[in-house]
Amino acid sequence: MVRANHNRLRALGGAVGLFAVAASAHAADLPSVKEPSPAPVVDSFQPFFVKLGFTYALNTSSSRLWGQSPTALLQGVTTAFPAGVGATLTDVATIGFEAGFYVTHNISVDVSAAIPFYIKDKTKGYNPANPVLFSGTTLAQIMPAIVPITVLYHFDNFGPIRPYIGGGIGVGWSFDNKNAFLNDVHVSSSLGPVIQGGVDYMFDRNWGLSLDVKKAFNYVQSYANGVNLPVVGPFPAKTYQHTNFDPWLFSIGLVYRFGGGEPLLAKY
Template sequence: MASLLVLAAAFGGAAMSVRAADLASASIYTKAPPVAPFNPWMVRLRVLGVLPDARGSLVNVAGIPPLSSANSGLSISDQAIPELDITYFFTRNIAAELILGVTRHQISGTGTLNGLEIGTAWLLPPTLTLQYHFTDFGAFKPYIGAGINYTVFFNQSAANTPFAGLAMTDLHISNQVGAAVQFGFDYMLDSHWGLNVDVKKLWLRPDYSATVNNAIPVTGRANIDPWLVGGGITYKY
C-alpha cells in the first residue's frame, strides 16, 4: 500500500509540473506585444527645387530665319516652392504618390534672342507615380517610382519689354502630358515621423505661340524637362 501511495504522489507531482509549465507558456504567449495595424496613408511636406532644362527648345519667328532655331532658344528660370505629397500604400512595398504644388517661371530668349524677355507663366504640375519601397534596411527606406505628369499653364503673361526694337506682346503655352521617374528615401525617426529626400525627372515639352511687336507670329516647343529636387518631413499614419 505504501508503494502505491508513493507512486500516486509521484504522478501527481509530475502532472502539477506539466500544468505549471503549460501555464507559464500560456502566460508568455499572452504577454507578446500585438502587431501594429497597417495604415496605408503617408504625407510629406517638402521644399522643392524646380530646375528646368530648356536645351533643345524650338523657336520659329515667321519670316525671320536669323531669329529662329538653331540660332535662338529659350531659357526658363529655376524656382523653389513648398510642396505637399500624399502616398497610399497598397501593400508594405507598393504605393502610389501624388504631388501637389504650383510654381512660377520667367522665360527669356537665348542666342540671337539673348536679352529678350518673353514672359512669365504659372505651372500646376500634378504628378502621379507608382512606387516600390524597399523595407529591408531598418529605418532607412529607399524607393523608386515611375508615372505620369499633367502640367497646366495659367496666368501666362507676355513681358512686353522692348529690347533691340523687339517686344513680346502675347504668349500662350499649351497644357502638356509627360512621363516622370523618381528615386528617394525616407529615414524614419520613429513609427510615424521621418525625414525625406526625393528626386524626380519630368519630360515636359509643350507647344507655345507668341507675338512680337503685335504683328510677328512666333511658334515653337519649350523643352522644360525639369528636375524636381526636394527634401522635407514625412508623417506615416
C-alpha cells in the first residue's frame, strides 16, 4: 500500500515538472514587450532677439534746488542757499527698442533704449522771493536718455508664455538742454541700478508679443550759470539741482527671435 502511494507521488511530481518546462518554452517563444520610446522633442531655440514698441516713461523723480540769490550777489554774498522749492520732470511717451541674446535657454543679456524727446524740468512749490518762483515754472528743457543693461531669467514651463525677471544697471545722460528760467544748463551723466520684469507671449518660434516694466534708480547732478529774471532779464547766478531720477518704464511691443537655424531634434 505504501509503495503504491509512493509511486503515485513520483508520477505526479514528474507531470508537474513537464508542465513547468512546457510553460517556460512557451514563454520563450512569446515576443518581448519594450517600453514605449519617449516622443521626440523639437528644439526651436533662437538665441538672439529684438523688441520694438511703445514705451511710456513715468518720471517719479524729485529734486533739491540751491541757488545764489541775485539780491545777495549784488551785496557781494556768493553763497548758494536752498531755493525754497523742489523740482520734478514731466513724463514722456516714445518708441522703445531692446536687443539681446540668450546665454542659456533661460538666461539672457538685454540692452534697452528709446528715441529721446525733450521733457520739462519744473518747480514744485512756491518761493515768494529772491527770486519769485511759482509752482510749475519751467526751469529748463532737457533731452534725457537712460540705457538699461540687464540680465534676466526666463521661465519656460508655461508653454508659449515666458515670464522673466532680473536686474542690472542703467546708464543715463542728457543729449541736449534748452534754457528757460535757467541759463547755460549742464546735466551730468549717471549710473544706477535697474530692476526689470515682464512676459513674452510667443505666437510661433520667431514672433511674439512682449509686455515689460523697468524701474531705474539714478542720481543726477546738474547746474546752471544764470537765471532769467522778470523785467531784469538774464542775470549771472549759479544754480544747483540734485535729482533722484527714478522713472518707471512701461513697454509693449513685438518681439522677434532669430539665429537658431531650422528646428532640430533635441539631444537632451
